[in-house]
Amino acid sequence: MPTIDEVAATVDAVDGWLSRREGEALYELARACRAGDGVIVEIGSWKGKSTIWLGNGSKAGQSVPIYAVDPHIGFPDVPETYGVIKTFDEFKRNISDAGVDDVVFPLVMTSEEAAAGFTEPVALLFVDGVHEYDYVKTDFESWFPKVRDGGMMVFHDTAGPAHTGAKRFVEQSVYRSRRFRGARFVDSATIVEKVARNRPADVAHLYWTLYLKKATELIPMAKVPRPVRVAGRRVLDQLQRLGA
Numbered sequence: 001m002p003t004i005d006e007v008a009a010t011v012d013a014v015d016g017w018l019s020r021r022e023g024e025a026l027y028e029l030a031r032a033c034r035a036g037d038g039v040i041v042e043i044g045s046w047k048g049k050s051t052i053w054l055g056n057g058s059k060a061g062q063s064v065p066i067y068a069v070d071p072h073i074g075f076p077d078v079p080e081t082y083g084v085i086k087t088f089d090e091f092k093r094n095i096s097d098a099g100v101d102d103v104v105f106p107l108v109m110t111s112e113e114a115a116a117g118f119t120e121p122v123a124l125l126f127v128d129g130v131h132e133y134d135y136v137k138t139d140f141e142s143w144f145p146k147v148r149d150g151g152m153m154v155f156h157d158t159a160g161p162a163h164t165g166a167k168r169f170v171e172q173s174v175y176r177s178r179r180f181r182g183a184r185f186v187d188s189a190t191i192v193e194k195v196a197r198n199r200p201a202d203v204a205h206l207y208w209t210l211y212l213k214k215a216t217e218l219i220p221m222a223k224v225p226r227p228v229r230v231a232g233r234r235v236l237d238q239l240q241r242l243g244a
């Protein structure tokens with residue numbers, strides 16, 4: 001079984017946007033999944049960076065299957081933005097080279113199409129498809145009902161300086177919802193647990209995390225020296241645990 005550093009080295013060679021801290025968080029969440037409790041679904045695989053983290057995490061745990069949903073032709077819903085970008089061959093090669101193709105099942109279609117025929121309960125959902133508000137909303141509405149209570153949801157590009165539709169959606173519909181608890185953010189990713197109904201203390205913690213997130217977004221991180229950034233992240237991780 002590769003170490004975290006070995007997984008990071010493999011993933012470093014793969015094109016994509018995921019940070020190492022985000023990758024490690026996905027690894028740990030996939031490792032914690034229990035066989036029989038539900039599967040792992042990834043919306044938006046690109047060339048496999050996040051899929052490789054999930055795959056290695058799953059194999060370090062109980063080898064829970066990962067359904068990797070991506071049309072692999074760029075962004076068919078917003079073609080005028082990027083045009084056609086074919087990524088499936090490189091995705092398959094990267095997954096196979098990383099040795100996780102035995103737990104990764106690609107669904108080469110849009111998230112909405114995949115959800116329409118998907119009947120298995122989901123224990124871990126990673127949302128990293130189109131980041132415009134309406135598309136994240138569609139991803140959410142298509143997949144939220146399939147995530148079991150106690151299941152985890154991760155939304156990429158929802159924290160940090162970028163003003164994505166994904167961030168706006170999550171701030172409105174996840175951090176302020178009665179269906180989640182225990183939110184935390186790792187670099188740009190928001191991680192949260194789905195519940196049947198949260199308690200008042202969970203609501204308070206969601207708001208605490210939301211305003212902590214908004215406060216950190218005011219700091220121009222790129223200008224902060226690296227040692228201060230590293231120490232700051234540690235303090236932030238502690239602050240996020242307060243009240244959880």
Ligand SMILES: C[S@@+](CC[C@H](N)C(=O)[O-])C[C@H]1O[C@@H](n2cnc3c(N)ncnc32)[C@H](O)[C@@H]1O
Nearest residue numbers: 016044045046049050070074075110111128129
């Ligand atoms: C930000 S990239 C994903 C990055 C990837 N998770 C990584 O770690 O490198 C977004 C991906 O969403 C895919 N995509 C576009 N439209 C989609 C849709 N409707 N459903 C699912 N995926 C979609 C694109 O093909 C692209 O590969």
